[in-house]
Amino acid sequence: MFRFRTKKNRWRYAAAGVAAAALLLGTIAYMALTPVPEGVVILEYHMVEDDDGLASDERPYNVPPAEFAAQLDYLQQQGYETITMQDYMRARKGKQELPERAVALTFDDGYEDNYTEVWPSLAQRDMKATIYMVTNDIGRPRYLDWNELRDLQAHGIEIGSHTANHQLLTTLDEATQIDELRLSKLLLEWNGIHTVYSFSYPNGAYDATLPAKLQQEEYLNAVTGDAGVNTMTTDPYLLQRVNIPHPRFGLLEFKLRLWKANLFTRLGWNQHQLS
Numbered sequence: 001m002f003r004f005r006t007k008k009n010r011w012r013y014a015a016a017g018v019a020a021a022a023l024l025l026g027t028i029a030y031m032a033l034t035p036v037p038e039g040v041v042i043l044e045y046h047m048v049e050d051d052d053g054l055a056s057d058e059r060p061y062n063v064p065p066a067e068f069a070a071q072l073d074y075l076q077q078q079g080y081e082t083i084t085m086q087d088y089m090r091a092r093k094g095k096q097e098l099p100e101r102a103v104a105l106t107f108d109d110g111y112e113d114n115y116t117e118v119w120p121s122l123a124q125r126d127m128k129a130t131i132y133m134v135t136n137d138i139g140r141p142r143y144l145d146w147n148e149l150r151d152l153q154a155h156g157i158e159i160g161s162h163t164a165n166h167q168l169l170t171t172l173d174e175a176t177q178i179d180e181l182r183l184s185k186l187l188l189e190w191n192g193i194h195t196v197y198s199f200s201y202p203n204g205a206y207d208a209t210l211p212a213k214l215q216q217e218e219y220l221n222a223v224t225g226d227a228g229v230n231t232m233t234t235d236p237y238l239l240q241r242v243n244i245p246h247p248r249f250g251l252l253e254f255k256l257r258l259w260k261a262n263l264f265t266r267l268g269w270n271q272h273q274l275s
């Protein structure tokens with residue numbers, strides 16, 4: 001005889017079901033009733049191209065173009081407006097108003113598909129983004145070249161630094177860390193990129209000393225790979241992102257990632273607040 005068929009157990013399952021439903025309804029009501037905090041969602045992308053040309057270890061970092069387009073459409077339907085990282089920093093200083101629902105689209109590594117696939121999709125929707133370049137990869141096969149970078153910049157895309165060589169900063173001695181920050185910024189600026197204020201840690205790796213070094217090298221902000229939404233009091237050198245990997249469950253997965261990030265902000269669960 002199956003134990004769960006007893007009357008007593010049936011009641012237990014029913015009670016558990018009611019409790020789960022109540023929790024879900026409570027969360028939905030909480031999301032609907034509490035005001036949206038002054039938060040900025042920063043999405044983290046890498047590649048946007050067809051999976052066919054990619055090695056299997058690259059695919060987790062790739063969002064196929066059709067899925068990417070669906071994500072952008074969803075953001076627009078939800079009333080999100082895109083901003084660059086500099087827009088966010090200007091807003092923190094009271095120099096710019098942010099849209100009610102602000103989202104920053106960020107792209108690490110600077111793959112050429114950011115020009116051939118991402119940029120046309122953004123332009124169609126009048127959207128902006130920030131692209132973080134590894135300066136020693138610029139112009140290599142599959143990476144953006146200088147002309148593409150200057151063209152993107154001319155169309156409102158912000159170019160930031162992702163270091164010179166994409167080494168994990170936490171594994172380098174101090175002098176090499178400074179070189180990675182300084183040389184990448186200088187090289188971009190010497191080649192016609194506007195003053196570089198925004199930075200992305202390679203593989204999201206940082207330590208307690210790096211914010212001060214970034215500040216000393218005249219960066220104004222840095223993004224990590226830590227999950228979360230940012231407010232106006234998040235440490236500007238430890239900004240959090242919502243990673244968008246290769247979708248396994250289509251647009252639903254994207255919606256859930258956004259929803260979860262917003263919930264955490266409402267609950268005040270963001271880390272890295274300035275004390």
Ligand SMILES: [Zn+2]
Binds near residue numbers: 109202203
């Ligand atoms: Zn990277």
